[in-house]
Amino acid sequence: MQMDLPYLTTFLSYIKKPAKRKLLKECLALKNRKGIEIGGPSNFFKLKGYFPIYAFAKQIDGVNFGNETVWEGKLSAGNNYHYYKNKNGFQFISEASGLSQIKNADYDFLLSCHSLEHVANVIQTLKEWNRVLKPGAALVLVLPDKRYTFDHKRPYTTFEHLLKDYENNIDEHDETGFEEMIALHDITMDPGSKSKEEFKMRLKDNFNNRCAHHHVFSNELVRQTLEYCNFKIIHQQEITELHLLTLAVKN
Secondary structure (H helix, E strand, O other): OOOOHHHHHHHHHHHHOHHHHHHHHHHHOOOOOEEEEEOOOOHHHOOOOOOOHHHOOOEEEEEEOOOEEOOOEEOOOEEEEEEEOOEEEEEEEOOOOOOOOOOOOOEEEEEEEOOHHHOOOHHHHHHHHHHHEEEEEEEEEEEEOHHHOOOOOOOOOOHHHHHHHHHOOOOOOOOOOHHHHHHHOOHHHOOOOOOHHHHHHHHHOHHHHOOOOOOOOOHHHHHHHHHHOOEEEEEEEEEOOOEEEEEEEEO
């Protein structure tokens, strides 16, 4: 029997790229399951990506914070979250930290690629993601490795900082880290800003553009925070010179 394209591509990737093997196995375990993605679609989850779940999932819905974003352009709520060929899920327009439109334990997995660093209240957000997942459901979390980004001069965020944000119930209007960002941001590695002044202007409008990296993550911070939010870590991996990948499941 002839192997179809998604399986053939994944098989060849498994053979040629040992660094992807663990991820491909976990990906195929979610075949025909229903998931949700925060802040996508993302190349990381496409057929030739490191976790090609788009090709194998039964359905993936999407969440974006507004009707227009820097990354996706114009958006509208409805059955138009286009993530793979003829596959569409439901597009939610909602804060990542407040998924009130979604009922408890509704999804088999949740995807997030380079989105959690743009969220002000990380613990509140992860608790909300936990709520919409079924027991034992998977979380695939991808974050930037600061060593290779415009954040490389900034210190790693501490868990105590995230906990204080949660206890103070901060929201997306928060600007407490902006002074650090301005002082330590490496403009030469940021294609979105041509000067320090342009970067400052972008920060002033962050509630509308959400370009700021509120927090800088290490694998240890990810582990500590996910465990606090009732997730169990399955696997962590540094991928290329950009991604910190964590696979976890809801306890």
